[in-house]
Amino acid sequence: MDASYPPRYSTLAGALPNDATLGDITAAINNSEAMQNTSTPLNPPSYSSVYRNASRRRQPMSPRQDQNVASGSSGPQVHEYHIKTGSKSNPWATLQVFSKCSADSGSSGQKVPCFTSSDSVQGALQLTLDSPQNINSISLSRVNRHRYQLRGRIITSSYEDGSSTFLDHPVISWSRSNGDPRCVSPSIEDNVSSRAKKFDGKLSGQYSWPFCFPFPKSLPAQGHEGGLPVPQSFFERGVQASVQYDLVLRMTHGLLRSDSKMQVNIAYVPDIAPGPSSILRNYAYSERSPLPGPEIDPEGWLALPTTVIRGRLFSDRMIKLRSSQSFTRGTIIPCHLSVECTDEQALDLLANPKSLAVRLLRRVEYCDDGTKNSISSSRGVGNADVNKLQTHTSEVERAVWLPTRSTNSSPVRQFNGEIHLNKELQPSCLSPLFKVSYYVELLPFECSVFKPSSSTFDDSSIPFRKEGASRALLSRQVTIATLHGEGPRPVPFTKPKHRKERKTTSRDFSSSIVPVALFQCM
Structure with a gap:
C-alpha cells in the first residue's frame, strides 16, 4: 500500500446465515480479504442459508518481543x-x-x-432485529485520538474534551440513500446513492x-x-498524555429516538x-557463554568517545579518570566500561561496581496545543512554536555489573554489565505527534x-542538562x-535490580527541543 495515500479498505462481501459459526465468519473475512486483490466485482449481500467457504489460509503471526501484549492462541481471539x-x-x-x-x-484494565x-x-x-426498527444510517469508523490531559490546562473550543483526532477513516457506511441493505453492501468504496432507489422501510431480521x-x-x-508514522497506543500513570485507538459504531434512528453508539478500544x-x-556475539548467545569484549569482537560493540572525569578525592587530591563505554541492543543491553587512572588509590576506590552508574533514560514528547503544530514542526515550516512541546523524562533502569578479573598493578579496570529491559517497556516511537x-x-x-x-x-551537546x-x-x-x-536471543548473565533498588526519577517540564538522529545499536 502506498503510504502517501489514505488507506483503502475491502468491499464487504455479504451477509452471514443465522446459524453461522466462528469458522464461517473467519472464512468470510479471509474470502473478503482475498477478493480485494482481484478485479472481479463483488456481489451484494446474500441472505441465503448457504455460505461460500474461502480457501485462503491465514498468514502466521510473526514472533513478538513486546511482552506488554498477551500472546494469543493458534486461532483468532474473538472480542464481542x-x-x-x-x-x-x-x-x-x-x-x-x-x-x-x-x-x-x-484505563479499564480489561483485555482489548x-x-x-x-x-x-x-x-x-451483526444485527438481530426481532421487531422492525427505524435505522437511517450505519457507520463504523476507526478513530485514533491523541489525548493531551495536561494539569492546569484550559480546554478551548477547538479541542473536544482535551483531545485532538488525527486519524479517522470509515469502515462501514450505509444510509437510506444507498438503497435496500439486503441488495447493497454498506461499503465505503461503493458510491451507489446516485443509482440506487432510496430505502423507505424499516429493518427487520438478521443482518451481518x-x-x-x-x-x-503511516499518515499521508x-x-x-x-508519510508520517502513527504513534503506538500509550497509557501510563504519571505521563499526562495518552494515545488511544477506537472503533466507533454509530446508528441513527430519527428525530424521536437518540442515536445508538458504541466505542471499542483497540491497541x-x-x-x-x-x-x-x-x-561472534551470536555464537556466544547460542553457546550461552559470556560475550566477547570489544578487543575480540569490535564489530559487536559501538565505542563511545572517551570522557575525562575531574574531581577531588578526600577534598585535597586532584584526579583524572578516563572511561570508555560500548553497548549493544537486545532483551538486555550489554555494556562494557573501562576505567583508567594513574592514581592507584583513587582507582581502587572508584573503579568498583557500586560506584559505576550507567542508566537507561526515557523521554516522552508531545504537543499541548494539538497535532497541527507537531506536524508543522517536523517539516520545519509553518508558525509552530517548538517551546510548546511538553517533555516527560524518567530513569527506567540502571546497569548491573559483573565482577571482573584484573590485576591491582594495572592502571585500567574493565567491567561488563547489562541493562535489563522490562517486559512492559514501551517501544521507541519517532512519530512527530507523539515521541518516545x-x-x-x-x-x-x-x-x-x-x-x-x-x-x-x-560538553553542551548532551541533552537534559538544564531540565x-x-x-x-x-x-x-x-x-x-x-x-x-x-x-x-540474548542471554543475560545478571539479575535485574530489585524494584526498591532502582533509582527511578521522573519530571515534567516544557522546553525547546533539539532534534537528535535515531541510533540503532547492533
Missing part, C-alpha cells in the same frame, strides 16, 4: 461488544473484532484487541457484514515521502526489529568521597524494539 435496548433484553447489535493477541487496557503494523483489523457487524482492512502504519503528509503496537548481531525515545547514559561516579568538578560537564535530570557524561540514543532480531 453488544448494544441492548434494556438490561434484561437480548442484544440487537453485536460488533465482533478478531485479533491474534490481546493487550491490557490502561491488539494489532501490529502487519495485521489487518477483522470483524463483523464482515469487514477487513489493513491497520495503517505533505513534504514527507512515505496498536508497531513492528520494530533490531539489527543483526555480530557473528531512550538514551543510555554514563553518570559520574557515585561515591561519598568523590565530587566531580564543574569542568567535567562542559532538572542528573547530569550525564555520555549519552547515546538507542531503540527499544518489539520483535526479536535474527539469530539466537
Whole structure:
C-alpha cells in the first residue's frame, strides 16, 4: 500500500446465515480479504442459508518481543461488544473484532484487541432485529485520538474534551440513500446513492457484514515521502498524555429516538526489529557463554568517545579518570566500561561496581496545543512554536555489573554489565505527534568521597542538562524494539535490580527541543 495515500479498505462481501459459526465468519473475512486483490466485482449481500467457504489460509503471526501484549492462541481471539435496548433484553447489535493477541487496557484494565503494523483489523457487524426498527444510517469508523490531559490546562473550543483526532477513516457506511441493505453492501468504496432507489422501510431480521482492512502504519503528509508514522497506543500513570485507538459504531434512528453508539478500544503496537548481531556475539548467545569484549569482537560493540572525569578525592587530591563505554541492543543491553587512572588509590576506590552508574533514560514528547503544530514542526515550516512541546523524562533502569578479573598493578579496570529491559517497556516511537525515545547514559561516579568538578560537564551537546535530570557524561540514543532480531536471543548473565533498588526519577517540564538522529545499536 502506498503510504502517501489514505488507506483503502475491502468491499464487504455479504451477509452471514443465522446459524453461522466462528469458522464461517473467519472464512468470510479471509474470502473478503482475498477478493480485494482481484478485479472481479463483488456481489451484494446474500441472505441465503448457504455460505461460500474461502480457501485462503491465514498468514502466521510473526514472533513478538513486546511482552506488554498477551500472546494469543493458534486461532483468532474473538472480542464481542453488544448494544441492548434494556438490561434484561437480548442484544440487537453485536460488533465482533478478531485479533491474534490481546493487550491490557490502561484505563479499564480489561483485555482489548491488539494489532501490529502487519495485521489487518477483522470483524463483523451483526444485527438481530426481532421487531422492525427505524435505522437511517450505519457507520463504523476507526478513530485514533491523541489525548493531551495536561494539569492546569484550559480546554478551548477547538479541542473536544482535551483531545485532538488525527486519524479517522470509515469502515462501514450505509444510509437510506444507498438503497435496500439486503441488495447493497454498506461499503465505503461503493458510491451507489446516485443509482440506487432510496430505502423507505424499516429493518427487520438478521443482518451481518464482515469487514477487513489493513491497520495503517503511516499518515499521508505533505513534504514527507512515505508519510508520517502513527504513534503506538500509550497509557501510563504519571505521563499526562495518552494515545488511544477506537472503533466507533454509530446508528441513527430519527428525530424521536437518540442515536445508538458504541466505542471499542483497540491497541496498536508497531513492528520494530533490531539489527543483526555480530557473528561472534551470536555464537556466544547460542553457546550461552559470556560475550566477547570489544578487543575480540569490535564489530559487536559501538565505542563511545572517551570522557575525562575531574574531581577531588578526600577534598585535597586532584584526579583524572578516563572511561570508555560500548553497548549493544537486545532483551538486555550489554555494556562494557573501562576505567583508567594513574592514581592507584583513587582507582581502587572508584573503579568498583557500586560506584559505576550507567542508566537507561526515557523521554516522552508531545504537543499541548494539538497535532497541527507537531506536524508543522517536523517539516520545519509553518508558525509552530517548538517551546510548546511538553517533555516527560524518567530513569527506567540502571546497569548491573559483573565482577571482573584484573590485576591491582594495572592502571585500567574493565567491567561488563547489562541493562535489563522490562517486559512492559514501551517501544521507541519517532512519530512527530507523539515521541518516545531512550538514551543510555554514563553518570559520574557515585561515591561519598568523590565530587566531580564543574569542568567535567562542559560538553553542551548532551541533552537534559538544564531540565532538572542528573547530569550525564555520555549519552547515546538507542531503540527499544518489539520483535526479536535474527539469530539466537540474548542471554543475560545478571539479575535485574530489585524494584526498591532502582533509582527511578521522573519530571515534567516544557522546553525547546533539539532534534537528535535515531541510533540503532547492533
